[in-house]
Amino acid sequence: MFQLSHPTPGNLAMAGSLTIYEVSQAHHELAAVLHSESQVNAWRLDLSAVEELDTAGVQLLLALHKSLLHLGIVLETFNPAAAVRELLELLRLTHLLPPPAAQA
């Protein structure tokens, strides 16, 4: 189960699993938001409710990051769940994690 919520412009939250089973759905929904939200300065992405993440999910996040950069939008993640932090650290993708100062 994957859920993407988008309460206000530039604010997003992911919940549930982001694995090979869910990436197609997640990709679809993210692409739709990107289409409508290309005018903001930054995306703030809440990862606190992500229960499961695999490499397919990471790849999707990387592609999102890349696309946003092309549009001049910063991707800021926050409150990463333990599973998210573990995998991103394993793959040395700390730039997808919030900067250390923001963790407190």
Place this chain on the structure above:
Amino acid sequence: MAKTILIVDDSSSMRQLVKMTLTGAGHQVIEAVDGRDALAKLTGQKVNLIISDVNMPNLDGIGLVKALKARPEYKFTPIVMLTTESEQSKKAEGQAAGARAWIVKPFQPAQLLSAVDKLVS
């Protein structure tokens, strides 16, 4: 991290061996006696890995792989096939069906665990 693993084999002693090995490593194990039983037990719940014998009554291992690949909720689930040396010819058939990992019987428990870890750790 604990995983949910389905073991499919018509030999109860083999199921016991696999079960003991996997639960000893902290995994959850679901048992099925053949392919048909496996499909019946898979009712939408998440399974991280399937370990299946090739030669079984009702629905054999290759038939099971084909059936799983057709079900969206299990099509990406890794499947480890347990084979004997004499079943090497089945390997090509299994590969065509979508089985990717093979363990040759007889195997050591450690071998099984390391295969599981390589796939789903």
Place this chain on the structure above:
Amino acid sequence: MLNGEQWTQLLLGFIEEASELTQQAEEYLLQLDQSPTDEEALSGLFRAMHTIKGSAGLFSLTPLVSFTHHLENLLMAVRDGAGTLSPALISVLLRCLDEVASMVALIDPQTGELPVDEQHQAQLLATLAEQAQGVPGVKPLAVEPGAEPAAAISGTGGAWHISLRFSADLLRNGFDPAAFVRYLGRLGDISHLALIDDTLPALAELDPESCYLGLEIDLLSDASKTEIEDVFEFIRDFCTLHILPPDSALDDYLQLIQQLPESDARIGQILVSAGLLTENELQAGLTVQASSEAKPALGEVLVSQGVVPPKAVDAALAKQKASREKRVNDAPIRVAAHKLDELINLVGELVISAAGAQLHAQKHGNALCVESTQTVNQHVEQIREVALKMRMIEIGDTFNRFHRVVRDVSQQLGKDIRLDIRGADTELDKSVIDQLADPLTHLVRNAIDHGIENAEQRAAAGKPAQGLLRLNAYHESGMIVIEVSDDGHGLNTARIRDKAIARGLIDAQANLSEHDIQRLIFAAGFSTAEAVSDLSGRGVGMDVVRSAIDALRGSIDIDSVQGQGTTFRIRLPLTLAIIDGFLVSLGDEHLVVPLDLVTECIELDASQLTRCTYGYIELRGKPLPCIDLAAHFGLPPSHTVRRNIVVVNFGRQQAGLIVDHLHGELQTVIKPLGLLFQHLQGISGSTILGSGQIALILDIANLFHTLHHSVEADSRTNQPRPDLTGS
């Protein structure tokens, strides 16, 4: 994991390699001294330092790594700045190479420890930096011993480098690369990991179930390559996998860089940040590769720019490929000397047993048997030749070392001397060459020190200002001749004579030829130098040289013309292991005379002889000094009526050996005499005959020496005797 012994073996291999490389580096440096713009020599020198540095890192020889790193840096700066090495800089570099050589020699192969004189090194490096600043094209060096290179080593503490590129179907097949990375973490410590997402498209073009990723992983682990490969056993069909063992050669990393689809610079930077390569190594490596290996790339560039038609490039490439293949086929294999010795020893035994078989066959008179043993013997002979050839190395390397000696010593003495090398491709036995280095050094130093005059003296004598020293090697009748000649003032025979008399070596009335007087410098305790110089003095004289040559079963002679120069001529057997001999007997005792020295055999009546050990017979109107071997070795007097004389030549001398019977030629393996018999005068070794009997090999040099002494004794007692010099 390697055990201690294996490690020691590896370390010994490194020590050997590093000393050879240092040697090569020195030759390149001397080449650069002659032609400062020689790019090949410069890159050769750079490569040598680079290789030593790389391998030293493998053995954690930190001081060696950091020292060679400085040299490498300087050389790279010179090369890239298209600068040249000034003579002053070359002098410092030579001293630095000495330091490298001494470090290599000081490595303890058991413990891997390397004691270092840090102060000396710091001084050398400071001098180096100072000199380097003065040279155009060379950027000033920041010499902070240990700082930068230490950082470079810390990263290479045994990291495996693993490169993975996944196929698009990987994820769809239920594989998660993260699982493999986690599993890998169990085999060791993942020190670096870079996720390669260069081909990952933007969201709009993304197929989220396809995999676009790759991984560059560095793993600190004791695991074997197979264990690491096995981690990826299930995804073998879904990835390309490259595994480089810890501290692979620079070339391997460069090859990897080329194999991977991303740009060279991208992967290069990953390796640099992982500490597997330094920035300098990467740049240097890619440059070297661009200039040598990667010619095809240049070819492509030329074609794409329309400079060269594709066909011409194809032909050129084919040619390059052929020459590269040839190089591979001709590439030498490094074999431990003791293994070769073992082979040669066995071949030696084979020679003996084959001779034995032939002897038996002849006794039985079975024609077929005789014929087949003959064939066997022919083959054994061929094997022997091939085996001996394997030990043969060119003397050129040894000769080339003297460039340095000549340069240093002549500079020290303020003389200008040119070294001329001839016959560098003459081959001789490795063990002979090894033992030849010291006596040759002595002769060369002696020639520079005492032989060649200084500039003023030369000008006064009407000679060119530059002195000439020549090293020459050639084959002559089964022997190797090595000459050390100079165009100096020659030997002053009057002075030698005076001195010999003063030292009590000869009698004041002794009637000696010029040549015999010259030979006196080989007598023990003789030195011609007026003042013992720092260089070749040291209280060791020519007698040491002579005994070194004697030990090689060789001889040394001298040719000197006053005012014109001196030539020392060393004659050596081709090999020490096997000789062609001439078998003779005294009663029941068998003796072998080295065949090369035998000129003829004469039968004579016992009555023709004087009854003393050392006598004379008349040969074609000339007196021939003779040794009665039976008497010389204290054997019972012979009762044979008709005896034989074997006439042997040694250098310029000729003498007869009186024996009972002649048995003919044989090929024989020399076995050293046991400790118990080493003091035996006139015997150099023993051998086992086909019949199982033991035969002693005569030491002709020693016999001549004894004969000479008996003549000197004669001349001292003032009994006129014919001169020994026959030819």
